[in-house]
Amino acid sequence: MDSLFDALPTNRYEPLPVRMRPTQLDHFFGQEKAVGKGTFLRAMVEKDTVPSMLFYGPCGIGKTTLAGIIAKVSNSYFVNLNATNAGIGELRNIIEDARKRVRSLQQRTILFLDEIHRFNKSQQDVLLPCVEDGTIILIGATTENPFFEVNRPLLSRLRLITLEALTPKAIGQILTRALTDCEIGLGDRELTMSDEVKEDIGIFVNGDGRMALNILEQAAAMVPDKGTITLEVMEKVVGRRIYTYDKKGDSHYDTISAFIKSMRGSDVQATLHYLARMIEAGEDPNFIARRIVICAAEDVGLADPQALILANAAAQAAHMVGFPEARIILSEAACYVALAPKSNSAYVGIDAAISDVRHKECGAIPEHLRDSHYSGATKLGYGLTYKYVHNYPNGYVEQQYLPDSLRGVTYYEGIRRGREATLLENWEQHRNGK
Known part of the structure; x- marks a missing residue:
């Protein structure tokens, strides 16, 4: 149950990852944000006052190793459990032993619970009171999003430590x-x-x-x-070629550029090819997902608003599950964006509007559009002539919305493709009084 926290391994036949497991923070590479000098957690480890915590991050980045380092330097009694094979009975025994240890030895018990997301609600509930009253210091570890997999009451009592994929x-x-x-x-x-x-x-x-x-x-x-x-x-x-980007970063930027331009150009075959290149090169799935979301808004836009919804959902799902399964999610979103009709009208429109705001004297907001929900607004003439659209047929009425100095300006130039064609048709019917 506590073999992880035994003395340094000396068995040369043990796997190299086991032998090389760090036993001090100076050898714990790649997690400077979490345990670098000056961080909260490092100070707590050095003072032997660690609170109940939850380590969250992907496989192979050192969650178990960090728990082992804490075990080496702490004067607390350590217990190591894996939630895949631990039951409530064993958990209750550990809690009871911890209470006895506090009474007889004045010694804290730190319970390291690996894969805490494997515990169901009732098992997690057993931990609540003993974490609350300090009977045990709980250190959980999970690869799954804790906001989905850990009970909210228990999560609120744990300090969340996010460990990142190693660079x-x-x-x-x-x-x-x-x-x-x-x-x-x-x-x-x-x-x-x-x-x-x-x-x-x-x-x-x-x-x-x-x-x-x-x-x-x-x-x-x-x-x-x-x-x-x-x-x-x-x-x-x-057993296969290790495909990587070049060290100056040219291939990194060239590949993502080709990926975006292939989606924009509606070439789904090329889109999948460059997506595969990035996946095989170990590109961050969040980086890929962000580019798909941007392309959905910039290049698909109003021609198919569903593209942005799907791309955003894919970005969240890819972040939650990680590779290798994230490749399927990213592929679905990239293919949809590539196959969707294209319109950059919203992108061009907002940039044109921002340019005016930056470089022109745009004038005051018309008085009938100003906020009139406070005492004295009517005395200033605010909102008096505003026309509430729902009081008119088809929910539309002609009135001035732009400042006087910008009357007649055009930012949005509609493109008659996909869903945007229908939106334009509806808009024109309103303007024509139909």
Whole structure:
């Protein structure tokens, strides 16, 4: 139950990710926002006063490792549970032991509960009172959105610590430590690996440090001592080409540019091709999703307003589930945007209006449009001649809305495609009194 928090591993037959698990914050790479110097959590760890917390983030980024580091430096009693195989009975026993430990030894109990989202509502409810009264300090870990998977009353009693996917730079630091540490790593074999290959692996594993170390261990088995681990060796291990962007970032921007222009140009085949390139290169799904949302608004626009709704839903869903399943969500949204009719009228219209606001003296808001819901407004003449559209046939009446200095200006130029054609037809009928 508490093997995770045992002494440093010395078994050379243990997997490399297990051996390289950090036991101090200085070796905990890639999470500076959460536990860097000067952060709340680092101060609490160093003072041994950690509160009940919830670690949230994708697989392989160090949630369990961070709990292990806290276990090493804390004087509290640590218990490690995984929610997939723990029951309420076991949980009640741990809570009761914690109460006895406080009474007899004046020692806190910290319960690390991995995959807390696997606990159902009744199991999570058991934790509520003991977290509330401090009987246990709960550290939960989850890969799922806690606002969906953790009971709101329990979540309100936990400090949420979001851990991010490891950057290629952080993955490189992890690989370097594994290659140079002679005690628990591969340092005694004097293997070499270029910074370029480390970065390629960092991009390929998409933020998963555990995967990076597993690949390194398998690649190391394919080269002799003092040998060099090349990208070709890595590709033999993973069984396929490791597609990456170039290091100056040109390919990154070229690919996203081609992706957007393919959606705008309604070429769904090219859209899927460039989407696949970005996925294989380990691009952040949130970055891809944001570009689809922008394209839905900028290039599809009023021709099919449903595109923006779908793209926004896809962005939220992709963020929630992550890769590999996010590829399906992103594909659906990208294909829809590519296939939808196109109109940039809303995009052109707002930019034209902003230009006038920035560069022209636009004049005062007409008096009949000003707020008249306060005492004295009528004495100023505000709202007196305003025509309430619902009092007129078809909900439309002609009246001035623009300031005097902008009367007759045109920002929106309708485009007769898709849904926008219907919107324009309705608008013109109103203006013609039909």
